[in-house]
Amino acid sequence: MTDTSSSFAPGDLEAEAQRQDNKRRWLLSLPALVIIVCAATGPLMVMVVYSFLAPGDYGNVKWEFSTDGWVGIFLQRDIFDDTLMWADAHLSIFWRSLSLSMITTVMTLIFGVPTAWFIATQPPGKREFWLFLITVPFWTNLLVRTIAIQELLRAEGVFNNVLIFVGVIDAPIQLMFTNFAIAFGMTYVYLPLMVLPVYAAVDKLDFRLVEAAHDLYAGRWTAFRRVILPLIKPGIIAGSILVFIPSLGAYVTPRVLGGGKNLMFGNLIELQFGAGRNWPLGAALSLVLMAAVMISLIWYVRVTSREQADG
Amino acid sequence: MDQLSSPDIASDISAVDVNRVSKIFGGEQEVRALDDVSVSIRRNEFFTLLGPSGCGKTTLLRLIAGFESPTMGSIQLAGRDISRLPPNQRPINTVFQNYALFPHMSVAGNIAFGLEMLGKPKAEIAETVDRMLQLVQMEALKTRRTSEISGGQQQRVALARALAPHPEVLLLDEPLSALDLKLRKEMQIELKRLQHETGITFIFVTHDQEEALTMSDRIAVMSAGKILQIGTPRDIYERPAERFVANFIGESNFLDAELAGNTVTLHAGGRFQAQIPEGVADGPVSVLVRPEHAQVRAGTAGDGEIGAVIETVVYSGDATSVHMRLGTGELVKARLSNAPGAGSELPGEGGAVTMTIAPNAITVLRD
Numbered sequence: 116m117t118d119t120s121s122s123f124a125p126g127d128l129e130a131e132a133q134r135q136d137n138k139r140r141w142l143l144s145l146p147a148l149v150i151i152v153c154a155a156t157g158p159l160m161v162m163v164v165y166s167f168l169a170p171g172d173y174g175n176v177k178w179e180f181s182t183d184g185w186v187g188i189f190l191q192r193d194i195f196d197d198t199l200m201w202a203d204a205h206l207s208i209f210w211r212s213l214s215l216s217m218i219t220t221v222m223t224l225i226f227g228v229p230t231a232w233f234i235a236t237q238p239p240g241k242r243e244f245w246l247f248l249i250t251v252p253f254w255t256n257l258l259v260r261t262i263a264i265q266e267l268l269r270a271e272g273v274f275n276n277v278l279i280f281v282g283v284i285d286a287p288i289q290l291m292f293t294n295f296a297i298a299f300g301m302t303y304v305y306l307p308l309m310v311l312p313v314y315a316a317v318d319k320l321d322f323r324l325v326e327a328a329h330d331l332y333a334g335r336w337t338a339f340r341r342v343i344l345p346l347i348k349p350g351i352i353a354g355s356i357l358v359f360i361p362s363l364g365a366y367v368t369p370r371v372l373g374g375g376k377n378l379m380f381g382n383l384i385e386l387q388f389g390a391g392r393n394w395p396l397g398a399a400l401s402l403v404l405m406a407a408v409m410i411s412l413i414w415y416v417r418v419t420s421r422e423q424a425d426g
Numbered sequence: 427m428d429q430l431s432s433p434d435i436a437s438d439i440s441a442v443d444v445n446r447v448s449k450i451f452g453g454e455q456e457v458r459a460l461d462d463v464s465v466s467i468r469r470n471e472f473f474t475l476l477g478p479s480g481c482g483k484t485t486l487l488r489l490i491a492g493f494e495s496p497t498m499g500s501i502q503l504a505g506r507d508i509s510r511l512p513p514n515q516r517p518i519n520t521v522f523q524n525y526a527l528f529p530h531m532s533v534a535g536n537i538a539f540g541l542e543m544l545g546k547p548k549a550e551i552a553e554t555v556d557r558m559l560q561l562v563q564m565e566a567l568k569t570r571r572t573s574e575i576s577g578g579q580q581q582r583v584a585l586a587r588a589l590a591p592h593p594e595v596l597l598l599d600e601p602l603s604a605l606d607l608k609l610r611k612e613m614q615i616e617l618k619r620l621q622h623e624t625g626i627t628f629i630f631v632t633h634d635q636e637e638a639l640t641m642s643d644r645i646a647v648m649s650a651g652k653i654l655q656i657g658t659p660r661d662i663y664e665r666p667a668e669r670f671v672a673n674f675i676g677e678s679n680f681l682d683a684e685l686a687g688n689t690v691t692l693h694a695g696g697r698f699q700a701q702i703p704e705g706v707a708d709g710p711v712s713v714l715v716r717p718e719h720a721q722v723r724a725g726t727a728g729d730g731e732i733g734a735v736i737e738t739v740v741y742s743g744d745a746t747s748v749h750m751r752l753g754t755g756e757l758v759k760a761r762l763s764n765a766p767g768a769g770s771e772l773p774g775e776g777g778a779v780t781m782t783i784a785p786n787a788i789t790v791l792r793d
Contacts, residue, residue: 321526323522323524323526324526324528324529326493326513326520326522326526327520327522327526327527327528328528328539329492329493329512329513329514330491330492330493330513330514330518330519330520330588331514331519331539331540331543331587331588331591332514332515332540332543332544332591333514333539333543334514337543341539342528342530345530346529346530
């Protein structure tokens with residue numbers, strides 16, 4: 116470049132533009148920052164603090180330091196001699212939450228992947244219609260939908276009537292208030308969360324790659340395993356996370372379909388803030404649930420970024 | 427190598443026979459993509475399907491590959507009917523237009539895929555992959571991801587992947603269309619070399635007439651779902667059967683004429699002997715004169731000669747194009763090669779000239 120001896124070096128203008136740009140970015144992100152601080156970081160801090168306090172007599176907390184909230188997650192004090200024992204009730208609830216969430220994830224995979232595939236392979240005009248149908252349940256309140264499922268599952272409900280009519284069973288079987296009912300309900304509720312990301316992945320899939328696999332002597336199953344599955348895997352993992360995380364903290368579905376006996380993590384937390392009047396334990400349980408969610412998210416990021424590094 | 431691979435004894439045997447194949451795509455309105463097409467492709471041949479987009483050439487290729495099945499007619503591979511075989515059971519491989527390389531596999535992984543599917547032993551696969559990489563000069567990029575290499579390199583990998591299982595027929599669907607001009611020229615030569623070295627029948631689809639002329643042993647020109655003409659590049663260029671073929675390949679002048687026996691009398695003047703294709707009756711016909719077969723001389727035309735008036739003269743280095751209007755009002759282009767001094771004596775715009783046509787340069791068209 117020739118020296119123009121100008122007082123404005125091009126670098127100055129560039130730096131100024133950069134400064135303006137940065138300022139604008141901060142301004143634009145301000146609303147989001149306010150929400151994050153007020154609605155996420157702040158309450159989270161409150162939870163952390165509360166989890167180290169003692170429970171108040173009528174709910175709320177007493178401002179004295181205590182680790183009982185954290186201890187109470189796994190252990191309970193005997194009412195008479197104060198010895199610590201495993202909190203069996205909690206452990207079985209954790210196990211139920213984990214296993215039902217995993218079952219729900221697997222079931223949504225089994226039903227969701229073929230559904231997503233079906234929609235993604237429809238002609239473009241018809242896809243919107245099917246996607247629309249998938250999103251219709253979101254229009255109605257979750258509680259209402261869950262109560263509707265009771266109609267299917269109760270003793271004189273659709274399932275029992277059909278099974279009796281076909282002759283598989285003689286008398287109604289107990290479906291309501293079982294783990295099956297919870298898994299069934301959660302599979303129904305979270306199915307769209309599996310279908311949509313898998314649909315997005317299948318939609319992006321280049322079907323010429325599938326043709327190329329067939330051209331290179333791969334049968335249907337091999338082409339699926341060697342070419343399709345690796346390419347839609349990000350969608351499957353995203354869907355699994357989207358289903359697994361809310362399943363773990365599900366509250367309405369286990370409450371309505373599981374009755375009082377089959378509690379899940381979310382119900383246990385609610386119990387501490389309600390009838391249990393043990394806010395510190397509730398806060399500690401919430402933080403444990405959050406940690407579980409974070410761990411699975413970190414695992415997701417690890418897995419997908421490794422995929423990316425591999426290609 | 428089996429004995430059939432040697433070109434001289436094998437060239438009579440068909441590699442692929444397409445018998446009266448039609449393909450109708452259903453839907454709201456039916457589309458007849460192929461209309462009663464028959465073609466016989468010889469072993470070890472570099473055969474090109476040439477035509478504008480939508481002419482059915484890619485559909486024909488997909489039928490041979492097995493991605494579509496014919497609505498009517500049959501396709502035979504070395505005498506065996508393969509019309510209903512799925513693509514994974516046909517010893518035919520395809521180089522796709524946009525390569526369709528597997529993005530989640532390395533270069534070597536892509537090339538090995540077909541061999542793995544055929545259940546070849548590991549050692550043989552490794553050996554073949556190395557040989558293929560060498561064949562397409564890609565040894566250095568063996569472990570790279572396909573997303574990390576250039577378009578031209580992807581092209582080579584796609585070729586190696588399709589050649590690795592040593593198919594009986596290799597299908598190439600406009601494989602060079604995504605490359606820039608220089609790379610395209612290189613790959614044209616490369617493809618010819620590969621076809622020669624492997625002895626595999628190549629069926630090549632393109633809309634680029636120059637590509638077709640330079641690479642092919644034979645060309646089928648297609649339009650609107652039909653094959654209009656099959657022949658060597660020379661046949662197709664010098665003796666096009668129809669106006670569409672003449673127009674699609676190279677530059678053309680079409681002139682009105684009267685045919686009587688073997689004699690063609692141009693309306694613009696001049697009488698010529700010509701070979702008459704089958705099915706053309708005496709009477710008014712259309713004839714083709716390639717621009718490079720037309721010559722121009724200064725001065726008005728005498729009796730039985732073709733008089734013309736110059737409209738424009740365009741100098742383009744190796745040649746000069748002269749556009750002129752004949753007495754009949756027909757516009758004709760002549761391409762004069764620029765030997766030293768040639769063409770310099772021509773008059774400017776509006777000047778009277780005489781057009782001459784080289785012997786045997788008149789082609790009677792069947793249309």
